[in-house]
Amino acid sequence: MPATELLAHLTDTLAALSAGSAAFRPALVPREIGVVLSVAAGVVRVSGLPGAGAGELLQFAGGLYGLAYNLDETEIGVVLLGEDARLSVGDEVERTGRVIDIPVGDELIGRIINPLGEPLDGGGPLLTRQRLPIERPAPAIMDRAPVTVPLQTGLKVLDALLPVGRGQRELILGDRQTGKTALALDAILNQHDKQVLCIYCAIGQRAASVARVVATLREKKALAYTIVLVAEGNEAPGLKYIAPYAATSVAEHFMEQGRDVLIVYDDLTNHARAYRELSLLLRRPPGREAFPGDIFYIHSRLLERATHLSPALGGGSLTALPIIETEAQNISAYIPTNLISITDGQIYLSPKLFEAGILPAVDVGKSVSRVGGKAQLPAYRTTTGNLKLAYSQFEELENYARFGTRLDEHTQRVIDHGQRIRSWLKQPELHPMSVPEQLVVLLGLTSGYFDNIPVEKMPEAEALLARSSLGLPAELLLRLSAQQPLNPADQAALLACAKTVLAPFQEQPAAESD
Known part of the structure; x- marks a missing residue:
């Protein structure tokens, strides 16, 4: 190329670059970055985030996430969603501008995940295309349909005397080691040919107990239609707190596709204790038995999401079997009475029947199903x-x-x-x-x-x-x-x-x- 042509080409290129740089206006995206004021067991206090909203997801240095919970005038109480060993006073924290969500889809079936949607079974990453917030409003009254189809548990005492319908909330309660988890596990195993998807949500359970449940599901080939969501007892209280909400969002995804879903919360006693721990650390006023005043609300807004949708919305259903542990057969304690008033009936497991070898140890006199009788098969x-x-x-x-x-x-x-x-x-x-x-x-x-x-x-x-x-x-x-x-x-x-x-x-x- 002749020198004159090369010079002209360079001149034109420089002119174009000058024009482009003059027209370029960088997009200025404001970022709110705060600092950690104090670190406690599972909660931290931060300042410098005036625009943060309630329930917003905050990110700390090192990839740790937290949930904005207490919005005070000069600082924010944050519930950590992981171990706080990496945090120290003065660390930076940044807003994400979104609420906490979880991946949903068929890819989760047969997998074991934590409340953040991360796999725990070594089966590789979850390649899902959709995420849902863990906190979602319950379906409106006009979007619901009556409970008319039975959920067969395979247990004679339940199907004959205490029937459960698809879309019902039936509480399982009893002292420790009376067979509560075994009862729910039988109900899951019986869905192998019923086209019912099952979700087992372990809240604050020992790792050995969860491993035993997973081994049983795998042995009985029930993992093929089951999702296991685990927040172990040694994990942060924040993860135990969000676990049932995350599991319910996963279940709602399938319910909104017109499918029938059974979800087991094992157990909500540990959930209430985790929430009490977080509330006391955040200096919220304690009430009866040191539980915060809104302990009833956190369970009612969870269980109200279980329902049978109207045919116009696909006719799917979400059946909930929450589990509660009583102490010394006291079913009139604070948390049990809360859950009894929220649910549509209860199955009480008696330690006396358990000791007498009458298994499952269901006390027929103290148990009731307020809805399932309408859905029970006429032959029963x-x-x-x-x-x-x-x-x-x-x-x-x-x-x-x-x-x-x-x-x-x-x-x-x-x-x-x-x-x-x-x-x-x-x-x-x-x-x-x-x-x-x-x-x-x-x-x-x-x-x-x-x-x-x-x-x-x-x-x-x-x-x-x-x-x-x-x-x-x-x-x-x-x-x-x-x-x-x-x-x-x-x-x-x-x-x-x-x-x-x-x-x-x-x-x-x-x-x-x-």
């Missing part, structure tokens, strides 16, 4: 009859009979029948039963076919009858699981099956002596 309503009343009468007469008084024939029959009902209530752990298996045994029980069978032979006879029910005609098995009453022909077929199977177990009357 036909067969249960006055089963609950008969069992209550038996418990009263059993206490009376302990005094060694002479009993008339009717009273003895009531006691004998009640003993068979008590034996029927027992069920091995992690062995949920299908609807036909439950119904044929239940019908045999209410019809008195078990009354002449020795109590010690009840488990064997019941197991054999349950297995034989699976050999009934396929059309009959389908009708039993359908939303229609048990017709006389089907009832006769079930009774004939029960009579044939139980005949060898019947106790023969003793021969009269000469």
